[in-house]
Amino acid sequence: METYLVIGGCGFLGRTIVQALLARGSPVAVFDLVQRYFDEKVQYFTGDLTDPIALGDAIKKSGATILFHTASPHYDAPVAVHYKVNVDGTKTLLEVASANGAKCLVYTSSAGLIFNSGDARDIDERVPIPENPLSSYNKTKGIAEELVLEANGKNGLLTVAIRPSGIYGPLDQQGMGPGIAKAVREGQTKVQVGSNNNLTDWTYVDNVVKAHILAADRLSECTRGIKLKREEIMSKSFRN
Ligand code: NAD
Structure with missing residues (x-):
C-alpha cells in the first residue's frame, strides 16, 4: 500500500484530498506552514516548502511514496513570494523527493496559466502558455508546472500536473465561496455584471480531488x- 504526503494539506484542496485518502483507508501525512487540523490518523509536519531539510525530513519520516504538491501563495500575494514558493519551493521538492523515498508526484497547477484575457473556447492542454503571462501567479505556476513535467522519469520519480479551473466547495476560506455567502447574507442576489453571456469554468472540489487521486x-x-x-483504474480507485 502506498503512503501519501499532502504538501499544503491544511489548505482547501489539500485538506479535501486528505479526507478522501482517509476515507479509503490510505496512510496519509501532511506538510504545511501551519497545522490547522488535528486527526489521530494523520501525521503532521510543519515547515516551509522552500526548506529542503524540513521537507526531506517529512518525506522520509512519513514514509511517503506518493506526494501531492498543492501548496501555493494566493493570487494576490507579492511577486517575490510567488517566485519563492512556486518556483524555488517546487525546485526544492524535486531535489529532495526521490532521495527521501518518494516515487510519484502529483502537482496542482492551474488552468489560469494559459489565460491571456481573451476568449478560450474548446481548448485543451496543447494550448501554449502565453509569452507574457497575466500575473506573477500565472507565470510562476507555469514555471513550476514545466519543472515538474521535465522531472518525469528522472531519478526514479514519475510526475504529473493537473490544471484545475476555479474550485468551489465546503472548506473554501478564501476563494469564491465566502464571497457568494456574504452576498447572499446581505441580500445582494440581484446584481448582474455584463450581458449574462460570459462563460467561465468552475469545478467542485471533490471532482478535483478525484482527478488527483486517479492520477x-x-x-x-x-x-x-x-x-x-481506463475502466479498470476507475473501478479500482472509486469502487462506490
Ligand atoms: P489554500 O490557500 O487553501 O491552500 C494552500 C496551502 O498551502 C495552505 O494551507 C498554505 O498554508 C500552504 N502553503 C502555502 N505556502 C506554503 C509553503 N511555502 N510551504 C508549505 N505550505 C505552504 O489554496 P487552495 O485553494 O487549496 O489551492 C491549492 C492549489 O490549487 C494551489 O496550488 C493553487 O494554485 C491551485 N489552484 C486553486 C484553485 C482555486 O480555485 N482554489 C484553482 C486552480 C488551481
Whole structure:
C-alpha cells in the first residue's frame, strides 16, 4: 500500500484530498506552514516548502511514496513570494523527493496559466502558455508546472500536473465561496455584471480531488509496470 504526503494539506484542496485518502483507508501525512487540523490518523509536519531539510525530513519520516504538491501563495500575494514558493519551493521538492523515498508526484497547477484575457473556447492542454503571462501567479505556476513535467522519469520519480479551473466547495476560506455567502447574507442576489453571456469554468472540489487521486493511482501502477485499462483504474480507485 502506498503512503501519501499532502504538501499544503491544511489548505482547501489539500485538506479535501486528505479526507478522501482517509476515507479509503490510505496512510496519509501532511506538510504545511501551519497545522490547522488535528486527526489521530494523520501525521503532521510543519515547515516551509522552500526548506529542503524540513521537507526531506517529512518525506522520509512519513514514509511517503506518493506526494501531492498543492501548496501555493494566493493570487494576490507579492511577486517575490510567488517566485519563492512556486518556483524555488517546487525546485526544492524535486531535489529532495526521490532521495527521501518518494516515487510519484502529483502537482496542482492551474488552468489560469494559459489565460491571456481573451476568449478560450474548446481548448485543451496543447494550448501554449502565453509569452507574457497575466500575473506573477500565472507565470510562476507555469514555471513550476514545466519543472515538474521535465522531472518525469528522472531519478526514479514519475510526475504529473493537473490544471484545475476555479474550485468551489465546503472548506473554501478564501476563494469564491465566502464571497457568494456574504452576498447572499446581505441580500445582494440581484446584481448582474455584463450581458449574462460570459462563460467561465468552475469545478467542485471533490471532482478535483478525484482527478488527483486517479492520477496518483495511475502513476503508482506505472512504477510497478502494470498496464491497466481506463475502466479498470476507475473501478479500482472509486469502487462506490
Ligand atoms: P489554500 O490557500 O487553501 O491552500 C494552500 C496551502 O498551502 C495552505 O494551507 C498554505 O498554508 C500552504 N502553503 C502555502 N505556502 C506554503 C509553503 N511555502 N510551504 C508549505 N505550505 C505552504 O489554496 P487552495 O485553494 O487549496 O489551492 C491549492 C492549489 O490549487 C494551489 O496550488 C493553487 O494554485 C491551485 N489552484 C486553486 C484553485 C482555486 O480555485 N482554489 C484553482 C486552480 C488551481
